Amino acid sequence: MWPRLAAFGAYFEEGDELETPINEIKDIDPGLVAEMLAQGKQLIVTYSQKTIGVIVVLIIAYIMFRWVSRLSLVALRRSKIDPLLHNYINSIIKMAILVFTFVACLGIFGIETTSFAAVIGAAGLAIGLAMQGSLSHLAAGFMLLIFRPFKVGDLIKVQDRLGVVDKISIFSTTIDTYDKRRIIIPNGSVHGSVIENLTYHGVRRTEVDVTVHQSNSIDKTRAVLEAAAASVRKEFDSELLRDSAFDPMIILDSIANPYVTWKVRVWAVANQYLDVSEASIVAIKRSLDENGIEIYTPKMDVNLSQKS
Numbered sequence: 001m002w003p004r005l006a007a008f009g010a011y012f013e014e015g016d017e018l019e020t021p022i023n024e025i026k027d028i029d030p031g032l033v034a035e036m037l038a039q040g041k042q043l044i045v046t047y048s049q050k051t052i053g054v055i056v057v058l059i060i061a062y063i064m065f066r067w068v069s070r071l072s073l074v075a076l077r078r079s080k081i082d083p084l085l086h087n088y089i090n091s092i093i094k095m096a097i098l099v100f101t102f103v104a105c106l107g108i109f110g111i112e113t114t115s116f117a118a119v120i121g122a123a124g125l126a127i128g129l130a131m132q133g134s135l136s137h138l139a140a141g142f143m144l145l146i147f148r149p150f151k152v153g154d155l156i157k158v159q160d161r162l163g164v165v166d167k168i169s170i171f172s173t174t175i176d177t178y179d180k181r182r183i184i185i186p187n188g189s190v191h192g193s194v195i196e197n198l199t200y201h202g203v204r205r206t207e208v209d210v211t212v213h214q215s216n217s218i219d220k221t222r223a224v225l226e227a228a229a230a231s232v233r234k235e236f237d238s239e240l241l242r243d244s245a246f247d248p249m250i251i252l253d254s255i256a257n258p259y260v261t262w263k264v265r266v267w268a269v270a271n272q273y274l275d276v277s278e279a280s281i282v283a284i285k286r287s288l289d290e291n292g293i294e295i296y297t298p299k300m301d302v303n304l305s306q307k308s
Contacts, residue, residue, distance in 0.1 A: 050108050053108045054108050054109070057108065058101065058105070061097060061101035065094065065097050069094060072093050136188045137170075137171045137172065138170055140186075140187035140188045140192070141172075141187035142170065143191055144187060144190065145170070149195050149197060150165055150195065150200070151165065151168075152167065152168065153199075154198075154200065155197075155198040155199045155270070156175065157195075157198065158195050158196070161177075161185065162177065162178075162198075163176050163177040164177075166182070170187070171186070172184050173187060173190050198273075199270040199271070201270070202270050203241065203246065203267055204269075204273045205265055206266050206268055206273065206276050207264070208264045208277070208280050209261060209262070209263060210261070210262040210263075210284055210295070211260070211261050211262075211296045212259065212260055212262070212293055213259060213260075213296045215294070216260070218252070218260070220293070222252075224287045224288060224291045225262060225287070227287060228264070228280070228283040228284045229264055229280065231283050232248075232266050232279045233248050233266060235279060236269070236275070236276050238269045241268075241269070246267040248264070248265060248266045249265040250263075251263040251265070258296070260296075264280060264284060266280050
């Protein structure tokens with residue numbers, strides 16, 4: 001076939017003009033023309049079939065894409081998986097369907113998909129090495145979303161930063177401090193450090209140290225502190241604190257010359273911790289003053305002597 005094509009192409013050498021109209025060329029082999037037409041027809045038929053096959057695959061993939069997307073979202077919402085993971089997992093499923101469809105279309109056209117998969121693997125490795133730090137934060141974010149050591153709205157302390165969680169993304173965690181500062185911490189740093197969740201249990205315990213002079217009666221001091229703690233508990237009463245385990249506690253912590261140290265512990269709902277802590281200090285100070293109990297204040301006697 002190739003010698004025939006070469007002979008046919010000799011009529012179209014670069015720079016030459018056709019001196020004889022194409023319809024007057026007498027020495028073209030009719031068999032060559034018939035063979036070329038047959039091959040062209042075969043190519044059209046073959047690639048038409050493959051094109052139709054690709055279109056069918058794309059239609060099926062589109063239907064599967066929408067169906068699996070809706071089905072996965074419904075399944076995820078019914079599961080116990082954190083809502084923050086829903087879109088993340090759904091996006092991975094969609095991407096897997098797109099990759100499968102692309103590879104299937106290449107296979108229909110006769111392109112070797114094994115070598116293509118190797119190229120994708122090599123490219124993925126190169127990208128992974130280039131984005132090693134970002135991928136570590138991605139993996140850490142995925143672990144945080146799976147194990148959920150905290151959720152949006154929790155008060156946490158991480159990396160010596162205290163704040164309320166505003167957003168947990170796959171690369172970073174955003175917290176807002178009480179003085180309205182926004183802090184964005186990479187997930188790798190969050191997952192790799194100690195996380196203190198201050199609102200996980202819904203209740204917290206306040207503790208106030210009270211130091212009184214040793215001359216005050218222990219029984220009287222205990223009764224006064226118990227009354228102060230009870231008043232605070234009544235003011236900030238809640239269903240979460242009805243258990244006897246959350247009753248106020250008055251503890252005699254230590255005795256030293258010339259003072260006695262007490263600890264007053266009052267439980268509070270987590271979001272009222274600061275209010276209960278302040279109310280406890282105010283109630284204790286007022287009760288001690290009203291009952292004539294002296295708060296111990298360190299004193300230093302300085303004697304000056306004048307040499308003659």
